[in-house]
Amino acid sequence: MITNAYELIVAILSAIGVYDMILGYFQDMGMEFILKVIIVLVEIAVLLVFVLLTVMFLSWLERKMFAVVQARYGPMVTGPRGLFQPIADGIKLLSKEDIIPATADRWIFTLAPYIVFVSVLLVYIPLPFGESLIVSDLRVGLLYIIAISAVTPVSILLAGWASNNKYSLMGAIRAVAQDISYTIPLAITAIAVVVFVGSLSTVDIVNAQQGYWFGIIPKWFIFLQPLGFILFLIACIAEMGRIPFDFQESEQELVAGFFTEYSGMKFAMFFLAEYAHLFAVSGIIVTIFLGGWTGPAIPIIPIQITSLIYFIIKTYAVIFFAMWLRDTVPRVRIDQLLHIGWKIMIPLALLNLLVAAFVVTAGVI
Amino acid sequence: MAWISRNWTMIGIIKGLIVTMKHILQVGNRKTVTVQYPYERMKVAPRFRGKHAVDEDACIGCGICEVNCPNSTIQIVKYDTRWFPEFNLGMCLFCGLCVDACPMNALKMTGDYELADYTRESLVYGPERILFKKEVSK
Numbered sequence: 001m002i003t004n005a006y007e008l009i010v011a012i013l014s015a016i017g018v019y020d021m022i023l024g025y026f027q028d029m030g031m032e033f034i035l036k037v038i039i040v041l042v043e044i045a046v047l048l049v050f051v052l053l054t055v056m057f058l059s060w061l062e063r064k065m066f067a068v069v070q071a072r073y074g075p076m077v078t079g080p081r082g083l084f085q086p087i088a089d090g091i092k093l094l095s096k097e098d099i100i101p102a103t104a105d106r107w108i109f110t111l112a113p114y115i116v117f118v119s120v121l122l123v124y125i126p127l128p129f130g131e132s133l134i135v136s137d138l139r140v141g142l143l144y145i146i147a148i149s150a151v152t153p154v155s156i157l158l159a160g161w162a163s164n165n166k167y168s169l170m171g172a173i174r175a176v177a178q179d180i181s182y183t184i185p186l187a188i189t190a191i192a193v194v195v196f197v198g199s200l201s202t203v204d205i206v207n208a209q210q211g212y213w214f215g216i217i218p219k220w221f222i223f224l225q226p227l228g229f230i231l232f233l234i235a236c237i238a239e240m241g242r243i244p245f246d247f248q249e250s251e252q253e254l255v256a257g258f259f260t261e262y263s264g265m266k267f268a269m270f271f272l273a274e275y276a277h278l279f280a281v282s283g284i285i286v287t288i289f290l291g292g293w294t295g296p297a298i299p300i301i302p303i304q305i306t307s308l309i310y311f312i313i314k315t316y317a318v319i320f321f322a323m324w325l326r327d328t329v330p331r332v333r334i335d336q337l338l339h340i341g342w343k344i345m346i347p348l349a350l351l352n353l354l355v356a357a358f359v360v361t362a363g364v365i
Numbered sequence: 366m367a368w369i370s371r372n373w374t375m376i377g378i379i380k381g382l383i384v385t386m387k388h389i390l391q392v393g394n395r396k397t398v399t400v401q402y403p404y405e406r407m408k409v410a411p412r413f414r415g416k417h418a419v420d421e422d423a424c425i426g427c428g429i430c431e432v433n434c435p436n437s438t439i440q441i442v443k444y445d446t447r448w449f450p451e452f453n454l455g456m457c458l459f460c461g462l463c464v465d466a467c468p469m470n471a472l473k474m475t476g477d478y479e480l481a482d483y484t485r486e487s488l489v490y491g492p493e494r495i496l497f498k499k500e501v502s503k
Contacts, residue, residue: 065389068388068389069385069388069389070388071388071395071396071397071398071399072397072398072399073397073399073401076401324382324385324386325382327385328378328381328382328384328385329378329381
């Protein structure tokens with residue numbers, strides 16, 4: 001039974017018939033661990049390339065959708081329909097001067113964008129891309145995701161404070177207030193799902209959603225907990241800091257929020273982190289509420305490929321919704337945001353958890 | 366909290382989402398309003414005030430346009446035995462007073478609006494770049 005990507009790579013190598021040969025070669029030198037390290041590095045490289053390609057595609061998609069909604073063309077010149085625009089943007093950002101303001105705290109200012117990117121990248125570790133396509137099936141996967149997401153506001157605050165700029169600090173304070181007030185309903189609605197599954201592992205959550213009710217309706221948690229799904233979606237959009245909750249950026253009021261002073265490669269890091277976060281959070285929504293990689297099996301094609309395709313389709317549906325919402329609505333006020341977070345979302349999330357716990361204890365499902 | 370008890374159904378947001386979805390799916394006549402500028406251009410209005418043009422046969426070099434110009438854009442210079450106006454478009458505000466004042470109706474404004482240049486000197490449009498010859502129908 002293959003459970004994660006490491007074992008999948010080993011199985012593929014064995015199927016080709018080269019694994020024993022390579023293993024023997026390393027065993028002769030008495031260094032099997034080097035082979036393990038190499039396989040893990042290959043995994044990481046595949047994941048990084050996937051994330052970078054996704055980020056490039058998402059930034060193009062976002063601009064293009066925004067343009068279509070506003071009856072514009074959007075990027076058109078570089079490549080077919082402007083598809084290579086992200087590459088051009090990346091090269092431009094890499095070749096720009098890397099400015100550090102004279103009054104900034106140099107170390108923290110340099111460190112902050114990398115912390116943001118790494119904390120977003122770490123979320124991908126327990127994310128099941130498909131049957132056995134997971135870097136590591138942690139037993140505390142969901143807790144891990146929520147804990148790692150809590151690192152992001154810290155690094156945003158570091159970036160805002162180190163910039164020594166009133167707009168940056170303002171944006172950082174807003175981002176932290178928003179993240180703290182929306183992580184609570186996020187965690188509570190996630191717990192309501194965990195109550196049903198009885199496990200924090202993301203793979204167990206997906207496995208619990210396999211099968212159908214009455215032969216038609218898939219056993220996704222969105223149908224069991226529609227309220228929980230809506231709360232989780234709103235909380236996720238708020239935590240990503242996208243319109244209508246983009247207080248960390250607030251471009252009409254705060255120039256560019258906490259990354260006002262950033263340029264060049266460091267700005268590119270924030271940019272990468274933003275879209276990588278969008279994909280990761282959409283993947284989490286899909287994993288918890290939309291059945292993860294489950295879907296009708298197709299004969300001949302191996303389940304790893306079909307499940308990956310189902311996961312990508314579902315994730316892009318969620319991303320599409322987030323972008324659609326961004327193209328439509330304006331930003332709410334900061335006091336309205338906190339009102340929604342503390343006075344509506346948290347009581348509703350607690351109610352959701354209470355009902356879920358009651359249903360499970362009573363043994364209805 | 367009044368605003369949320371008033372808007373709890375979120376009808377406004379849903380209506381807005383429907384409108385944007387119609388744009389995404391291209392329902393109805395929702396053509397792109399912008400153009401791919403360097404490759405295609407919008408038609409300018411017939412009375413658009415762009416770069417000047419002087420009718421070579423009609424102009425008598427009287428200098429009334431020079432007097433009427435509010436920004437001293439125009440100077441009368443000698444060109445090939447005759448006198449013609451010279452326009453320093455860096456100072457021109459495209460008001461069209463010179464066109465109104467011309468006694469021979471020799472001045473007109475074309476639809477040419479791509480006048481950006483690298484130096485101030487190249488913005489001075491002498492008679493060699495301004496003059497045109499009217500086609501005389503026989």
